[in-house]
Amino acid sequence: MMPGKMTVRPVLQRAAFASTLGAVGFFLNLYPIPLFANLQLILGNMVILLCASRLGLPWVLWTAALAVTGLHLTWDVSIAYLIFGLEAVCLALLRKRGWYLLYADIVYWIFFGMPITAIAIFQWVDLPQEYGWFTIWKQGFNGVLYSAFASLLLMGIPKGWLKRIRQQPVLVRTFRQKQVHAMVALLSVTLMVMLLAHNRQLMATQKVMHYAQLSAVGKGAARQLEDYLERHKGALMLAGRWFSHSGEDAQADLAALHRSYPGFASLFITDSEGQVLGASPPRRLAAYRSINVSAWPDFKAVMATSKPYLSDVIRDRVFGRAPIVTVSAPRFSEAGEVVGTVEGALDLSALNQQLAQQLPFEWVLQDKTGRIVVASASLGLAPLSRPGWSTLRPVELGDPSLIRLESAFGTFTDYLRHQRELESGWTLNLVVPYLPLVKQAESQFGVGTAVMVVALLLAVALAAHQSRYLTLPLEVLAKDVEQPEAERRPLRRLPQGSAREILQLQKQMAIHRSALWAHQDELEAQVMARTEELAEANRKLAILASRDGLTGAYNRRYFVENFESIRQWCIRGDHALLMVMLDIDHFKQVNDTYGHLVGDECLQRLVALMQAQFGRHNDLLSRFGGEEFVLLLPGLGERDARNLLATLVSTVAEQPMATTSTGQPLTITVSLGAVLAPASFSPTLADWLSEADRCLYRAKQEGRNRMIFKSLTPSLTRS
Numbered sequence: 001m002m003p004g005k006m007t008v009r010p011v012l013q014r015a016a017f018a019s020t021l022g023a024v025g026f027f028l029n030l031y032p033i034p035l036f037a038n039l040q041l042i043l044g045n046m047v048i049l050l051c052a053s054r055l056g057l058p059w060v061l062w063t064a065a066l067a068v069t070g071l072h073l074t075w076d077v078s079i080a081y082l083i084f085g086l087e088a089v090c091l092a093l094l095r096k097r098g099w100y101l102l103y104a105d106i107v108y109w110i111f112f113g114m115p116i117t118a119i120a121i122f123q124w125v126d127l128p129q130e131y132g133w134f135t136i137w138k139q140g141f142n143g144v145l146y147s148a149f150a151s152l153l154l155m156g157i158p159k160g161w162l163k164r165i166r167q168q169p170v171l172v173r174t175f176r177q178k179q180v181h182a183m184v185a186l187l188s189v190t191l192m193v194m195l196l197a198h199n200r201q202l203m204a205t206q207k208v209m210h211y212a213q214l215s216a217v218g219k220g221a222a223r224q225l226e227d228y229l230e231r232h233k234g235a236l237m238l239a240g241r242w243f244s245h246s247g248e249d250a251q252a253d254l255a256a257l258h259r260s261y262p263g264f265a266s267l268f269i270t271d272s273e274g275q276v277l278g279a280s281p282p283r284r285l286a287a288y289r290s291i292n293v294s295a296w297p298d299f300k301a302v303m304a305t306s307k308p309y310l311s312d313v314i315r316d317r318v319f320g321r322a323p324i325v326t327v328s329a330p331r332f333s334e335a336g337e338v339v340g341t342v343e344g345a346l347d348l349s350a351l352n353q354q355l356a357q358q359l360p361f362e363w364v365l366q367d368k369t370g371r372i373v374v375a376s377a378s379l380g381l382a383p384l385s386r387p388g389w390s391t392l393r394p395v396e397l398g399d400p401s402l403i404r405l406e407s408a409f410g411t412f413t414d415y416l417r418h419q420r421e422l423e424s425g426w427t428l429n430l431v432v433p434y435l436p437l438v439k440q441a442e443s444q445f446g447v448g449t450a451v452m453v454v455a456l457l458l459a460v461a462l463a464a465h466q467s468r469y470l471t472l473p474l475e476v477l478a479k480d481v482e483q484p485e486a487e488r489r490p491l492r493r494l495p496q497g498s499a500r501e502i503l504q505l506q507k508q509m510a511i512h513r514s515a516l517w518a519h520q521d522e523l524e525a526q527v528m529a530r531t532e533e534l535a536e537a538n539r540k541l542a543i544l545a546s547r548d549g550l551t552g553a554y555n556r557r558y559f560v561e562n563f564e565s566i567r568q569w570c571i572r573g574d575h576a577l578l579m580v581m582l583d584i585d586h587f588k589q590v591n592d593t594y595g596h597l598v599g600d601e602c603l604q605r606l607v608a609l610m611q612a613q614f615g616r617h618n619d620l621l622s623r624f625g626g627e628e629f630v631l632l633l634p635g636l637g638e639r640d641a642r643n644l645l646a647t648l649v650s651t652v653a654e655q656p657m658a659t660t661s662t663g664q665p666l667t668i669t670v671s672l673g674a675v676l677a678p679a680s681f682s683p684t685l686a687d688w689l690s691e692a693d694r695c696l697y698r699a700k701q702e703g704r705n706r707m708i709f710k711s712l713t714p715s716l717t718r719s
């Protein structure tokens with residue numbers, strides 16, 4: 001493989017991994033899960049954690065950028081890049097330091113994520129203040145939820161997965177830490193999802209209930225409003241026919257009509273030219289008389305159609321600029337021709353008061369053009385204007401019943417709205433504030449979170465406690481294993497309630513230990529036996545190394561090695577040292593005549609004889625050559641030495657040293673040369689040997705079977 005390829009391929013794999021995760025996050029974030037109002041659950045950011053579990057900071061940032069772009073397209077909030085980008089940085093760095101991602105994300109949201117969201121929401125996002133805190137908190141909640149989701153996912157992924165591209169360290173944890181982490185992740189996901197689902201359900205139920213109430217109340221109120229308008233239209237229609245007979249007595253007739261229909265703020269009648277003939281209250285007559293209404297749309301409509309007419313909300317055209325709604329009807333002559341109009345301006349404040357008494361909710365009544373006819377005072381909406389309401393994203397019910405209303409003071413409030421169109425083309429809107437519902441959800445969330453925190457703490461404590469059933473006995477077992485071999489103590493008792501697997505393990509350990517000890521004992525016994533055998537063999541070897549195999553006398557090497565120590569012993573004790581060289585006479589003949597086995601027997605018996613005679617502590621008998629021996633006898637006086645050696649020569653000559661093949665006892669003779677000298681005579685063995693050898697030579701020369709003794713000690717007479 002090319003050296004370059006080794007480095008390039010993991011980079012490409014990392015890029016592919018991070019980009020794939022980013023793409024998944026991008027698509028998930030395009031479809032956030034709606035909760036209520038404008039709150040949504042985002043799960044696409046899970047990919048940031050998945051990436052951070054394997055790769056380093058640059059790749060995690062790349063994945064985050066892709067995922068957040070999906071969110072940006074949905075929310076159109078650029079600050080998301082900052083909030084989630086910082087989350088990515090925090091996750092990648094803390095993971096590198098060996099943190100669990102779940103804990104890292106919780107820390108991030110508490111210390112950075114939620115504070116930054118708070119600043120962002122209050123500074124830049126157009127959201128009703130009441131939702132603000134809740135949204136911030138919800139964002140943190142969301143963050144923890146997707147990190148718990150991701151952590152659960154990661155637990156299921158084999159540790160060796162993507163080993164080649166891994167940049168983050170493998171986390172090595174105690175069993176207890178693993179247990180607690182798994183418990184926290186699982187409980188977080190379970191409790192949070194339950195809380196969210198329950199919360200959403202509650203909000204939906206509340207909304208359905210409110211909406212049903214609004215709908216029921218709206219239906220009745222709409223009918224009453226229609227009756228009201230019809231009654232007033234009908235009254236003017238009747239008046240139109242009636243007034244056609246009364247002619248100039250219009251003032252009196254109008255006053256009577258007005259008394260019967262106090263819902264009119266004012267009434268007047270006109271002729272066919274638009275001139276006002278009479279008005280109620282009478283004080284308004286002068287003003288009406290001064291104008292001509294022929295150009296007014298309501299006058300024209302009635303004259304053209306001969307039918308009653310209900311105007312939209314308009315400004316009073318005679319008295320000030322107050323909003324009014326007019327009802328007009330044609331006035332007929334006896335012949336049935338339209339001779340003018342009867343017109344009334346509805347008293348809108350009276351209508352509003354009437355609605356206030358009837359309705360348990362707030363309301364907005366709009367005319368055909370959408371302008372406000374009347375509205376509850378608390379909404380702060382000006383009549384004649386168009387209500388500035390926008391429909392919020394339909395969430396739970398899938399209908400546009402949730403609206404945001406801008407009051408005349410510029411404040412925004414969210415409402416649930418029920419709309420009902422009247423026959424006249426007007427619309428009655430009944431609204432109920434949404435905030436109490438949100439507050440209810442908030443308080444439920446508060447309680448839910450508190451329960452969750454308590455549950456988590458209990459779970460952590462429980463996990464830690466439960467793990468003791470495994471870790472404590474394991475520690476005990478570990479101590480047993482650490483225990484020095486020699487001590488051979490029985491296994492420690494395991495704590496109460498230890499896991500069954502551990503008990504089994506200990507049982508097996510005990511069995512193996514006994515077997516091991518038995519085996520050890522056996523081995524030790526074997527080693528001891530072997531050591532003993534070895535020592536014995538060594539002893540034998542030492543003997544073999546120092547002694548002559550045939551006779552058992554020391555060999556020449558042993559003699560040479562020990563000569564000096566015996567000489568020194570003599571020097572220390574001021575003893576004389578006797579060196580004797582002994583040779584069997586005509587041994588060749590013995591061999592030749594009786595065979596080597598007989599010769600061997602002679603050698604053995606001769607040695608046994610000498611060993612018996614010279615067996616003191618420091619006496620040293622050595623076989624120097626074939627039938628040649630050297631005796632080193634320290635601490636002997638000349639007389640003793642002479643006697644002993646003479647006895648040796650005579651004993652050898654007298655005692656049979658072997659038995660021939662014919663069963664005849666065989667005797668041999670020996671010649672020996674002896675030198676008795678102070679130990680200090682010479683430190684060189686060769687000097688001693690040559691002295692003794694010379695004597696031996698003489699003995700042989702002088703006829704064999706004899707001893708030549710030479711004394712070099714001054715007090716002794718020379719032989």
Ligand SMILES: Nc1nc2c(ncn2[C@@H]2O[C@H](COP(=O)(O)OP(=O)(O)OP(=O)(O)O)[C@@H](O)[C@H]2O)c(=O)[nH]1
Nearest residue numbers: 583584585586587588589591596597599600626627
């Ligand atoms: N059986 C037997 N014979 C041995 C052994 N070692 C040496 N000899 C024999 O000892 C004989 C020594 O002979 P020589 O050196 O000629 O001396 P000798 O016959 O004893 O004559 P003198 O020493 O002059 O009396 C030889 O024949 C050797 O083969 C042994 O271990 N066993």
